[in-house]
Amino acid sequence: MKMKYFSPLFVSCALTLSLYSCNDYLDRELTSGVITSDLIWESPQAIQSVLVTMYDEGLRLDEFDDWFTGKSNLLNLTSLSDEATGAYQKDYAFSNANSIYTYSDYVFEDPFATRYVQIRRTNDFLKKLNETAVLSTEEKRVIDAEARWIRAMQYFGLVKRYGGVPLLTAPQEYVPGDFEGLQVPRNKESEVYDFIIAECKAISDILPASRTAESKYRASKGAALALCSRAALYAGSIAKYGSNANLSGEAVTRGYVGIASSEAMRYFTESYNASKALLDAGTYSLYNKNADKAENFYELFSKSVNGNNGEYIFQKTFNVSAGKGHMWDKMNAPFSYRGDGWGCGVTPTLEMVEAFEYSDGSPGKLALKNTDGTPRSFDSPYDLFAGKDPRLFASIYVPGAPLKGSKVEWIRGVINGQNGSGQKYQAQNQPDKDNVATIDGVRYNTSGKDGGADVGDASKTGFYMRKFFDETLTDMTNIDAKRSETPWVVFRLGEIYLNLAEACVELGGRDAEALQAVNAIRSRAGIQPLEAISTAKVRQERKVELAFEKLRFWDLKRWRVAHLDESQGGLTNYRGTALYPWFNVKSKKFTFETGVPPKQKRLFLERNYYIRISPTDLSTNPQLVQNPGYGN
Structure with missing residues (x-):
């Protein structure tokens, strides 16, 4: 037969x-x-x-x-982390602000x-x-x-x-x-991680040390070590922090989910060894060719450099002429740059902006008021961000940021006064609609060309994503044409430095090595080096260095903090905060307020650490056991 x-x-x-x-x-x-x-x-x-x-x-x-x-x-790994939110109101997560969005049992399945x-x-x-x-x-x-x-x-x-x-x-x-x-x-969950780690170790000395530009989409020794570095770090975190989530049932008792805490140090050691081997090989280096630190970091992810930056270990390449483009630029262009609709898609929150420190190493919270409590005034909204970590300007378009010979304009409205005092005229429509206020016979546009109101397609937070945005792309029409070619980074050396640092602080006794790794990242960024290291500082550095690379959501899950309240670093009750620039017509200056965008608060349940196995798979394979919290 x-x-x-x-x-x-x-x-x-x-x-x-x-x-x-x-x-x-x-x-x-x-x-x-x-x-x-x-x-x-x-x-x-x-x-x-x-x-x-x-x-x-x-x-x-x-x-x-x-x-x-x-x-x-607009639901992706960025918009459903604490980095950003969706711009316009299309999905229940980003509309009906008085409701609660509970993470789907099948989210990112x-x-x-x-x-x-x-x-x-x-x-x-x-x-x-x-x-x-x-x-x-x-x-x-x-x-x-x-x-x-x-x-x-x-x-x-x-x-x-x-x-x-x-x-x-x-x-x-x-x-x-x-x-x-x-x-x-x-x-068992541990057995799958062990298989991945063992395979990576076995093949790392067989795969070529590097690839030519034509073969940069193919695995190399570095790609094997990078996968081992990341997978082992995830396994170590789940082993160490898994008990922070209250999960029970047959899948737990059988080890299908969860890893014994006694295994944490073994996995962290595996991650450390893979990261150290990759760094010591010297095959890759942090991209550092532009003296302008913000533009240097932007170039790392740009179409102009196209992944040929010496830092990417593995990437997904695109070719429009071969029918292999993507639509990221069209999906995320600021409102006035978007062409024939769409755009504005995933927009950073004020919390993400303030996660970027100042270049002198001081905390990143923006100073919106003077010491006497009155609003600070600025000639341009862009001036508010002076002195911030250059990676902010490489990763996010803040109000007033330069773009294609113009500026990104997000204005909440105008004030008939100065220093934030006086009658306010708030934008009520999206930027291409009527947003006019007449004050003493003078007509003022109450919206910036890229947003300001709580309705329509434009950003509701005041920010747009710059990382990966192709500023050389001129044709923003027809989203389905997929005209973008910027490569997607899967593994890069910046992450490996941070994986090493995290493994070091988790293992203990290696603070000097962790500090050196994090400061290598900060030095390239153009920000003051740290003098001491901790788990919290490594996690903070990951948040800003790896922003929007779709790693943050998995980090929050593996650290078992996603179910916590936003005040504890979790996703529950998070919806993000908006920054509102106001133009004061008497002083011709800008003042700022913060506000709540019309987005739902979120609820991340402990069962969401694992995705529900579909009824189809359960019914066709009786050997499968459902994940905890879902029944059958």
């Missing part, structure tokens, strides 16, 4: 498709009609093409166009069927790679390592969402009608 190879969770696919349609893509003809399945393993070029497809189509990397429930709802199709393909690829005779032993060894890295990335995407998942490392043999042999139970 003919046997085929399937994922243990193939049954999720079988509910909606025939078993034949779930067959491996290596078992069907390629659409080119040139290479058939029988010839793939007789052609080195075809084998490389299949590997490229595994990178391009198989890896979900939490990148630019990854949205939960679709782009119009990665459906089992989707991931396991890719894992199954990788396992089949590895088996057939071992059997082919058209590649040399060394060629096969390197390609094998690449495929194993891809598989490790797939498991990391699953484990940070679900905890322990079925760990499948070889193709399964399926005899038609025998489903039970494919129904595999979950592995």
Whole structure:
């Protein structure tokens, strides 16, 4: 009887498709009609093409166009962290401000069927790679390592969402009608992390030390060490801080979720060793080519540098002419720069702005008032931010920030007076609508061209994202055209310095090394070095250095603080604060107030540390056990 190879969770696919349609893509003809399945393993070029497809189509990397429930709802890893919020009112999280947004049971899920199709393909690829005779032993060894890295990335995407998942490392043999042999139970969360770490360590000395510009989307030794550094750090945090969340039930007792606290130091050591090896190799360096510290940090993530910065360890590349662009710029352009609609998407909050310290190392809270309690006055809104960490200006467009020969203008309204005193005329409509006040016969626009009111599409916080924004892109029309090519950074050296520092403070006795790592980051940023280090200071540095790189949400989860109140650094009751610049018509100066944007407060439940396993997966694989807090 003919046997085929399937994922243990193939049954999720079988509910909606025939078993034949779930067959491996290596078992069907390629659409080119040139290479058939029988010839793939007789052609080195075809084998490389299949590997490229595994990178391009198989890896979900939490990148630019990854949205939960679709782009119009503006729910992504940035807007649902404490970094930002959605601009306009399309989703229940960002409208109806008197309600509470409870984080979805499936927020940022990665459906089992989707991931396991890719894992199954990788396992089949590895088996057939071992059997082919058209590649040399060394060629096969390197390609094998690449495929194993891809598989490790797939498991990391699953484990940070679900905890322990079925760990499948070889193709399964399926005899038609025998489903039970494919129904595999979950592995412990620790076992999945151990697998990822072991794979990274095994392949790191096989993969090339670096890649050419043409192959920067492919795994290298650095990518293996970076994955090990991040995964082990996550596992260590879950082991150390897991008891801060009250989770119970069968999945907990079986170890499918949660890691024993006794394992924390082992994982932190693994993370430290991988980070140290990567830094000591000297293959990568912090980007530091522009004397202007703000522009230097912006360039690191820019289309003009295009990932060729010496700091990116692994990235996702884009090519519009090849039909592989993205829509980040169109989604997030400030209102007056957005072209034919959309834009303004994910907007930073005042809390995020104030997380950036001043360059002299003093706390980042903005001084809106004089010592006597009266509002401070400024010639331009931009002057309020003088002396702030240069990374702020590289990461966020604050009111008055320069952009494309103009300035980002976000004004709450005008005051018929000075020093913040007098009758206020507040913007009532989005910037392209009527926002006019007549004072003593003079007409004033009560809104900036990029926002000021609580309605419409523009930012409600007063800020826009600059990091990753392509300031050279001129055509902002047609969002579906996907005209953006800025690469997405998956791993970069800046994170590795901070991973090392965090592992050091968690291990204890390595404060000097942690301090040196954090100060390397601060030196590049152009900010005063720290004189002492702590866990809180490392976490603070991660927040500003890695802002909007979609790591913050996972950090809050692994530290087990997400369920806490916002006053304790959590996401519960968080909705962010807005900064309101007012133009005083008598003095011709600006004063500031803070306000509450029309966004819901949030509720992050303890069960949200793990995603709910779908009813489809539970019904088709009786071996699975639901995550805590969800029932069945």
